[in-house]
Amino acid sequence: MEVNILVGGAAGQGMETIMNLLGKSLVREGCGLIYTKDYMSRVRGGHNFSRLRIASGKPWAIVESIDIMVALNEETYYHHRDNLAPSGRVIFDPRSFSLPEDENRGVPVELQKLAEEAGGKVMANTVAVGALLVLMGLQTSTVEDLLHDTFAGKEGVAEKNIVALKAGFDAAAQFCSACFDLPPRNEDGNKLFIDGNQVLGMAALASGCRFLSAYPMTPSTGVMNYLAGKSKDYPLVVEQAEDEIAAINMALGASYTGIRALTCTSGGGFSLMVEGVSLAGMTEIPLVIIVAMRPGPATGLPTRTEQADLEFVIHSGHGEFPRAVLSATSHEDAFYRLNKAFELADRYQTPVFFLSDQNFADTHRSVEPFDFDRLSYNRFIAEENGYEKPYKRYRNTESGISPRALPGQFEGEVVLVDSDEHDENGNIIEDASTRRLMVEKRMRKLASLAEEMDEPDFYGDPHPELLLIGWGSTYGVLREAVDALITLGTKTGMLHFSDLWPLPQKRLKNLLAEVERSYCLENNAGGQLAALIRRETGLSIKGSIIKYDGRPFLAREIVEEVKNDL
Amino acid sequence: MEVNILVGGAAGQGMETIMNLLGKSLVREGCGLIYTKDYMSRVRGGHNFSRLRIASGKPWAIVESIDIMVALNEETYYHHRDNLAPSGRVIFDPRSFSLPEDENRGVPVELQKLAEEAGGKVMANTVAVGALLVLMGLQTSTVEDLLHDTFAGKEGVAEKNIVALKAGFDAAAQFCSACFDLPPRNEDGNKLFIDGNQVLGMAALASGCRFLSAYPMTPSTGVMNYLAGKSKDYPLVVEQAEDEIAAINMALGASYTGIRALTCTSGGGFSLMVEGVSLAGMTEIPLVIIVAMRPGPATGLPTRTEQADLEFVIHSGHGEFPRAVLSATSHEDAFYRLNKAFELADRYQTPVFFLSDQNFADTHRSVEPFDFDRLSYNRFIAEENGYEKPYKRYRNTESGISPRALPGQFEGEVVLVDSDEHDENGNIIEDASTRRLMVEKRMRKLASLAEEMDEPDFYGDPHPELLLIGWGSTYGVLREAVDALITLGTKTGMLHFSDLWPLPQKRLKNLLAEVERSYCLENNAGGQLAALIRRETGLSIKGSIIKYDGRPFLAREIVEEVKNDL
Amino acid sequence: MIYKADDYMLGETAWCPGCGNFAIRGALAAALSALDLKPHQVLICSGIGQAAKIPHYLRVNGFNGLHGRALSPAVGARVANKNLKVIVESGDGDSYGEGGNHFIHNIRRNPDIAHFVHDNQVYGLTKGQASPTSEPGMKTGVQVDGVVLPPLNPLSLALVLGAGFVARCFSGEKEHLQETMEAAIEFPGYALIDILQPCISFNKINTWGWYKKRIYYPEINDPQDWMAAMELSRQWGDKIPLGIFYSSPRPTFESSSRALEGEPLSLKPFDPLQVAEVQDEFL
Amino acid sequence: MIYKADDYMLGETAWCPGCGNFAIRGALAAALSALDLKPHQVLICSGIGQAAKIPHYLRVNGFNGLHGRALSPAVGARVANKNLKVIVESGDGDSYGEGGNHFIHNIRRNPDIAHFVHDNQVYGLTKGQASPTSEPGMKTGVQVDGVVLPPLNPLSLALVLGAGFVARCFSGEKEHLQETMEAAIEFPGYALIDILQPCISFNKINTWGWYKKRIYYPEINDPQDWMAAMELSRQWGDKIPLGIFYSSPRPTFESSSRALEGEPLSLKPFDPLQVAEVQDEFL
């Protein structure tokens, strides 16, 4: 049992207001949901839309079919009517446009007029929310509370919005009240309504990150916005750099000097950072870099999704040095995994990448509150009596990890980091034997780093014949595809990589040996995970399901591709 | 039969003068030779040295053993005396330092004093050349000619140098005259004495390159110097950019507007260019990029050699797009191959990389004059009646290659290139189907590009049991190793890649199936070609011979590693 | 064919209705028409941002490159084909922020390029963060306590770096803008116009009204008086002067290069065999 | 322990005998000693170049980063630990060329950093190409017909961008250099000293004698007189003024950040559980 909602209009018409009000109140009502955004790289006009799916259990991905459409403009209706269920409904403003004669699913609500009557045009979106509520048989009280929360301190605003809300509710009630059954709800409604960027921002804050230097770039900017907001209340500096080169170099300076630092960007900005990545590798300075992927090359499709920077990130920066690459799969996982990224960076004194993408970054889901107890905070900094004297920043050790002291930490000791090849003190050298020593010292870290990698997550039939392999933000849609294929009678499993580099191989090798068919599923044209698996294991994944049009996968597409391939 | 010379001293002592005079005159005398540089990242002081090897046939690599050492300072002697042959000689200035008592190989020549007597201290190097000549049983006349050429127009300078030269000749003659036999020489002496950077600069000029925008960075600066010199006489602009980002973007603007453009750099500078690389991929603008590798990460060892940027270059830039990666193997090959790079860039409208390294860039060899007739110059530009009207920069075609017109070329037509995803006109788009069309159009070029790749060069026993696989500047040393192994009774062959991406696979697969043992030999720590081969073919090369201390391989090391592994 | 301003107009824009960009586009089209520059004779290079979308909306050659990197391809284009009129058009973030290094060094380089900066004092396309010219105190999603950095003054900066043509316009003064654009395009060398442009969506401080109230046309007696230009360029606040503050040509980048004499490089024929003598020096 | 100038000296340098860098290093060591700054209290950030090797030759904390990127890690260091005295020291190519964008925007940002530029008007380490401050006409392996770009004037530029402390020194005037360094280090905010430095190997124009003949100490009555400073900064040629042309503090980057009040960030303890309430807003 589920309800699928689409809200569409031009950029600037305020879809987000509707979705946030609706989404959050539904979560408070105990609904499990997911809400995704499809928007253009512009500020006004064009065609944007959002989908919200409420389903029993946990909805992991959206579907195309629409039960309730809110068409803020005519274009929306025509764009999407083919996906409107026969029993679906279209909320629209009859003063703005009319539906074709043969369309009998309309729910005309005078959004603008009712809003104006309530006190202002801007509240048209609140009117629409009222209409949505009544169609699903909900009352307005939860949204009312929310409006009070949101506009706390702004005299009269909440009240006016409540008038608008009720007006929408009443207007739509004339056409259909509770036409849609909501799936069973959980008792407490004590879930978070949160998007991917917020999860990452919060995870950074809760990992003790104290400096974000970044340059705005979609779809990573949400992390910056989140942390900037928090810098009012927490000991945290967020600095907009003059460019991405400054961003990463500032972060490195801060990390060297002793605080956890972060930078975030997307492909083009990341391209500008790779010299800094190489510097982090050479100087052995911990750094976490969130790369929120979007379709490239170059500027590409700034507000769309893709997973095409995996190999670039793994090989980014000139020269050779250890690094780890983790990725954002589900919201549930990402919170703890970004914490892991900070821990790994500090422990191994090396850059750690966290690959997100627009599909993850901009998607809201209802999730269990996070368990802050599960977070770690270990800085792996030398202690007064815990290091060999004299202090040497790059002292040669068995693990390859040298004791890390902070500048100023110990009287009489100095900490020198160097971009050139250097000796144990950090002083520039040119001789072959010190060079060898240092390459080997750095590279030795890779072995233990490899052991920190989590094996990919398995889901599905414990004895699968068919294996779907994925990574990053396709986690949810793959789960839905697995469920669907199992229902259709195919013993299906999925193996989903969160930690990507050094590539964990055990579970993959075991499973590949057992299954009959396997597919690598990726939001890119090159099949990059498949290539990486081949590079690391020599094993070829025969099947490939790829999508590179900037849109996330639908479970239906995956099921079809698999079925067609039989 | 061979003579191996080492000239060593502090930076600034003028080793280069000696080597250039000597090398060029030896070539004019008909000697086959190679001359390499080992120098520090400083301007004065430290320890630098050069090796010159004269051997019958074609010397492909230097060796460690020394027949004649010119020790411009004491350090040089102690650094290298272990490699001095029992019958070897050391030319040194007895007023500057003395050799140990038990050293009886000394040839004391008062370099400074004789120079001063000839007219100035700076000519000490010329004195040394005179001494070298006599030791090898040569006369001074060829060097005299050369001095006249070099100082043409500078009144009296050649003459003074000739006095110095003869003084050195005479002084050394007292100790040994013709102690070393030169190998048989070729009749005409009509060979070029040229280093790798000069080969590349000349190839660019001869390929019709008309714009180099670059930022100085060792070991690529030689290309810039060469072309800057030529900009006096040829229609060629060389511009020192404010940074590498400007360098690549200027080159792209020039290429778009219709001239062949080049940029050159090394690892750190290349890191700054990768966003531009991605732009070249998206806009489909031809561009040749020379990446002269040096040891990284970060600043690393600026004046040393490494082959650690192969995978970085192949995956550089965010997003996916076709590219070609070629490399510098021998001087003989590089000239034509850089020409191929320009042709491929123009034909496929895509970035083409040319991987050089310090070992190639700074090494002089004697080579046959190049055959300019073998160079191609095809611009693949649309002709007035050769394109479908209206002109569309990104017209969809079967090959993926769109007709390329230049801005201003056709009245009434405009040429629009775009960093965003675009339609056939170049106008920004966001819809899924145009995106798919364009990704597929671009990616289609890869298939025919792959067919342009030359199979790796084979050398050695036609039915090898042992196969050495290499790429780039290790060509020469691998040849010498193959010869040595064959002499030692091992049926050895080598497979050497010049064109690396898309990786040509046929010959490799065939050979691997036949041989018993195979080694990938690389100047890096990661075994990047081996990884690439695995990625592309699933095949694992079992043996790995790697060196990452910033120094080029010696044939002896290769032979030993192979032997030890038996 | 004679091109009227409308003939340069192309496609539907993605700008917000009411945005100052429209007037700037209009003024440029009118300027091109007035100068009788045909579409194929003009090249606009831009970076990324709202302003930088302009090559999609005008029928001329276009190079819509990377964020912050509009000037560099423009220089390359001048090397290849000095017959093209090259205009760089981009936002304040693009030109002075990400592109700051190219801004300062290309002023020194002095290529024959007209640089039109749509200065809305904000990052429009990425939804409202501070740009280098944002007013102190402006609150944004990132500058949550308000902008603290003092705004960069592009005109003073250009003057100090030796720019030959330095002007300020306002998108709301279209005629003046058009005239100034014409002068900048005709000027031999690098010519900067910083164009004040209201962003109705994100800049709630520097609105059309805000600008309108402050702008005035000072009398400029000697456009070669550098100190006077410097003083004008530093006026900001209650009164904001418009005009060509400085105009005084100096040798261009193109004129310093032997290779750029005569025909454009892109038209000079080439044959590898003609240059075979270059290898002789290595014999 | 009390550190005398010599106690800061470290290792053997890779500089050419006779290079101006030695005197600059000496002056800095003397300044650190005079200010009683202990090695562990000081951090020098540098880029890449001859000048930029300085962290290897002085016993203080050092961040020898990337070419052109010395200022950025210095800012980050100030965020993490505002108890450190942070000095940026690098070459003219590094600071004004590759690093130009950080130069202009960090002047605006105004972190409490002293920036000492070894201005030898040439790229030393890469063997003599033109730098942004090279004299027109200077011939090099790349500028084969001589430099054509007008030199960038770092002091005027800094003034226009609002720098609070702007000075010029000469490595051959060691005492003045040391005093000025002390003042710059003590100055609250970004403080620039452009230090004229002979490069005996590659700059045959601006030699020690060339500088020596031209330098003079103008009388500076009011170090807060911006216009006077601007005029001084523009003097170059037969007479080259030395001194602190401008000195007038304005609010620093650090002072604008709430998080930087009190203890340095790097010393503030942290526990994830303390911030668990942040997720409540999503309920």
Ligand SMILES: Cc1ncc(C[n+]2csc(CCOP(=O)(O)OP(=O)(O)O)c2C)c(N)n1
């Ligand atoms: C390398 C890189 N970094 C960041 C971005 C994201 N980005 C696109 S436009 C823009 C700012 C645009 O501001 P401005 O230049 O002032 O143009 P406006 O939109 O205001 O006209 C940014 C940060 C990008 N495209 N590329």
Ligand SMILES: Cc1ncc(C[n+]2csc(CCOP(=O)(O)OP(=O)(O)O)c2C)c(N)n1
């Ligand atoms: C990204 C990058 N580009 C280029 C280089 C090469 N490089 C090293 S130092 C230098 C110039 C140094 O000039 P300057 O900063 O004036 O220092 P100086 O040696 O004169 O003291 C260059 C171009 C580099 N290391 N990194």
Ligand code: SF4
């Ligand atoms: S966001 Fe601002 S600058 Fe961009 S189009 Fe809208 S009004 Fe214009």
Ligand code: SF4
């Ligand atoms: S090259 Fe010039 S700057 Fe570098 S150490 Fe030598 S004299 Fe000094």
Ligand SMILES: [Mg+2]
């Ligand atoms: Mg703007």
Ligand SMILES: [Mg+2]
């Ligand atoms: Mg310098």
